[in-house]
Amino acid sequence: xxxxxxxxxxxxxxxxxxxxxxxxxxxxxxxxxxxxxxxxxxxxxxxxxxxxxxxxxxxxxxxxxxxxxxxxxxxxxxxxxxxxxxxxxxxxxxxxxxxxxxxxxxxxxxxxxxxxxxxxxxxxxxxxxxxxxxxxxxxxxxxxxxxxxxxxxxxxxxxxxxxxxxxxxxxxxxxxxxxxxxxxxxxxxxxxxxxxxxxxxxxxxxxxxxxxxxxxxxxxxxxxxxxxxxxxxxxxxxxxxxxxxxxxxxxxxxxxxxxxxxxxxxxxxxxxxxxxxxxxxxxxxxxxxxxxxxxxxxxxxxxxxxxxxxxxxxxxxxxxxxxxxxxxxxxxxxxxxxxxxxxxx
Amino acid sequence: xxxxxxxxxxxxxxxxxxxxxxxxxxxxxxxxxxxxxxxxxxxxxxxxxxxxxxxxxxxxxxxxxxxxxxxxxxxxxxxxxxxxxxxxxxxxxxxxxxxxxxxxxxxxxxxxxxxxxxxxxxxxxxxxxxxxxxxxxxxxxxxxxxxxxxxxxxxxxxxxxxxxxxxxxxxxxxxxxxxxxxxxxxxxxxxxxxxxxxxxxxxxxxxxxxxxxxxxxxxxxxxxxxxxxxxxxxxxxxxxxxxxxxxxxxxxxxxx
Numbered sequence: 001x002x003x004x005x006x007x008x009x010x011x012x013x014x015x016x017x018x019x020x021x022x023x024x025x026x027x028x029x030x031x032x033x034x035x036x037x038x039x040x041x042x043x044x045x046x047x048x049x050x051x052x053x054x055x056x057x058x059x060x061x062x063x064x065x066x067x068x069x070x071x072x073x074x075x076x077x078x079x080x081x082x083x084x085x086x087x088x089x090x091x092x093x094x095x096x097x098x099x100x101x102x103x104x105x106x107x108x109x110x111x112x113x114x115x116x117x118x119x120x121x122x123x124x125x126x127x128x129x130x131x132x133x134x135x136x137x138x139x140x141x142x143x144x145x146x147x148x149x150x151x152x153x154x155x156x157x158x159x160x161x162x163x164x165x166x167x168x169x170x171x172x173x174x175x176x177x178x179x180x181x182x183x184x185x186x187x188x189x190x191x192x193x194x195x196x197x198x199x200x201x202x203x204x205x206x207x208x209x210x211x212x213x214x215x216x217x218x219x220x221x222x223x224x225x226x227x228x229x230x231x232x233x234x235x236x237x238x239x240x241x242x243x244x245x246x247x248x249x250x251x252x253x254x255x256x257x258x259x260x261x262x263x264x265x266x267x268x269x270x271x272x273x274x275x276x277x278x279x280x281x282x283x284x285x286x287x288x289x290x291x292x293x294x295x296x297x298x299x300x301x302x303x304x305x306x307x308x309x310x311x312x313x314x315x316x317x318x319x320x321x322x323x324x325x326x327x328x329x330x331x332x333x334x335x336x337x338x339x340x341x342x343x344x345x
Numbered sequence: 346x347x348x349x350x351x352x353x354x355x356x357x358x359x360x361x362x363x364x365x366x367x368x369x370x371x372x373x374x375x376x377x378x379x380x381x382x383x384x385x386x387x388x389x390x391x392x393x394x395x396x397x398x399x400x401x402x403x404x405x406x407x408x409x410x411x412x413x414x415x416x417x418x419x420x421x422x423x424x425x426x427x428x429x430x431x432x433x434x435x436x437x438x439x440x441x442x443x444x445x446x447x448x449x450x451x452x453x454x455x456x457x458x459x460x461x462x463x464x465x466x467x468x469x470x471x472x473x474x475x476x477x478x479x480x481x482x483x484x485x486x487x488x489x490x491x492x493x494x495x496x497x498x499x500x501x502x503x504x505x506x507x508x509x510x511x512x513x514x515x516x517x518x519x520x521x522x523x524x525x526x527x528x529x530x531x532x533x534x535x536x537x538x539x540x541x542x543x544x545x546x547x548x549x550x551x552x553x554x555x556x557x558x559x560x561x562x563x564x565x566x567x568x569x570x571x572x573x574x575x576x577x578x579x580x581x582x583x584x585x586x587x588x589x590x591x592x593x594x595x596x597x598x599x600x601x
Contacts, residue, residue: 051505
């Protein structure tokens with residue numbers, strides 16, 4: 001029994017299903033990300049938890065109490081929005097104190113300055129939203145959500161409007177604050193890097209359902225489906241034909257475990273870092289060979305594109321940049337695929 | 346060259362506005378035998394009917410703009426948040442009065458006002474209902490622009506998640522952030538109500554404009570003086586309201 005529990009949530013908009021029976025359970029103090037392409041239902045799920053949408057079926061409970069029919073203002077959920085949501089007529093401090101004033105809680109000034117310090121903006125208490133940068137506004141929004149000591153913190157793509165550097169810094173800061181407060185948090189994002197970096201568990205969603213819910217490492221290394229593999233991280237997809245205990249790609253047999261009937265068309269999914277590459281000359285001798293078409297420098301690694309001999313499919317291989325000089329464009333190479341995933345085409 | 350053109354335009358426009366006002370001032374201060382006299386102006390205060398009409402009009406200006414704001418702000422907010430399908434319909438209904446001539450409105454309202462008379466008496470403030478309809482299109486446009494300028498949905502949801510009731514959302518979040526639009530809407534309403542003649546006259550209410558018209562028939566000097574006074578009052582009001590709006594806006598920046 002989790003602390004935040006979503007059971008059998010269904011919701012459709014104008015006949016289009018947005019959620020098709022979503023079950024999700026968060027332990028107390030856990031940060032779970034919902035990750036998926038736009039339209040997968042992740043935001044709808046979050047809005048149902050917040051009380052902004054009503055589910056067609058299913059229930060939401062927090063700490064064992066059913067809150068399905070409770071209006072949004074009585075749920076004690078702190079929420080940070082994608083759009084800048086600070087009240088424009090109030091200063092940073094007044095924004096943070098808003099929820100406290102509604103609750104008539106004492107020590108508002110002390111609590112407000114504590115929260116401003118928590119998000120590192122103690123010096124900006126008197127600033128109005130239009131006098132702050134996007135990152136600062138989202139920090140204040142986070143402090144405002146935390147001020148009411150919510151039972152659950154809901155983050156609806158809070159970083160997507162920010163530029164790359166601020167995004168990474170704020171993401172780490174959210175994680176630090178969330179961990180130190182032990183705040184149960186549901187984080188919705190379409191950015192897989194963000195989800196993998198900050199979450200205890202990542203739920204990958206597609207078409208209103210959870211495809212996989214597990215720790216970031218498991219989701220990345222052992223994706224439960226082709227969708228998860230392709231959505232999380234970078235993958236190559238190579239076409240082939242299934243054989244017993246392997247796959248035939250062009251004229252070459254690649255060893256792989258799979259449960260597809262021999263003879264049917266398959267897709268071989270493999271990550272760029274799971275492909276070995278070596279210079280090669282002469283006959284193929286049963287190896288997967290090709291020639292380097294392009295190189296793109298990505299910093300620590302360089303992504304080498306190889307066109308396979310025979311059927312001309314392209315495969316991207318990640319190599320440490322220090323080694324990439326061994327494979328200039330035009331080099332004949334042999335590839336070694338490991339950790340492949342085979343699915344029906 | 347551009348400066349010359351600009352000054353010329355200002356001069357022509359200024360003259361266009363000021364000449365009639367100066368002429369009114371000149372006419373209303375004419376005394377016997379070509380002398381200057383403030384007789385017409387001092388007569389304003391000593392005519393009890395006129396004073397009463399002025400008070401009635403000012404009162405109507407306040408009640409009408411308050412009524413129209415109290416009706417429109419919650420309705421328009423709710424429709425934007427919860428019933429967007431109705432937005433076109435409500436916009437159409439609110440803009441409708443502008444297409445109907447006042448005289449047609451009066452013909453329709455006359456039988457209605459027989460009942461208003463019967464239930465609420467015949468004090469001029471019952472005109473509030475008619476005037477609220479009259480200023481509806483202008484107030485709607487102003488408030489609509491104000492609501493469009495803020496991210497209403499996100500602000501309302503943020504306030505809701507922090508524990509605000511819908512009433513609190515309206516009073517503490519929506520109203521302060523569309524303040525300029527509300528000032529604009531009430532200014533338009535006040536100006537419209539102070540200048541309204543047709544409806545008041547045909548429904549037999551003694552408002553400022555009705556009295557001005559009556560006075561014009563027996564004492565043109567006082568009538569012109571009152572007209573000038575009401576124009577000046579509207580200018581002062583406009584200046585004050587825009588000053589209030591502007592001052593608060595800039596203090597927001599200074600405090601930071």
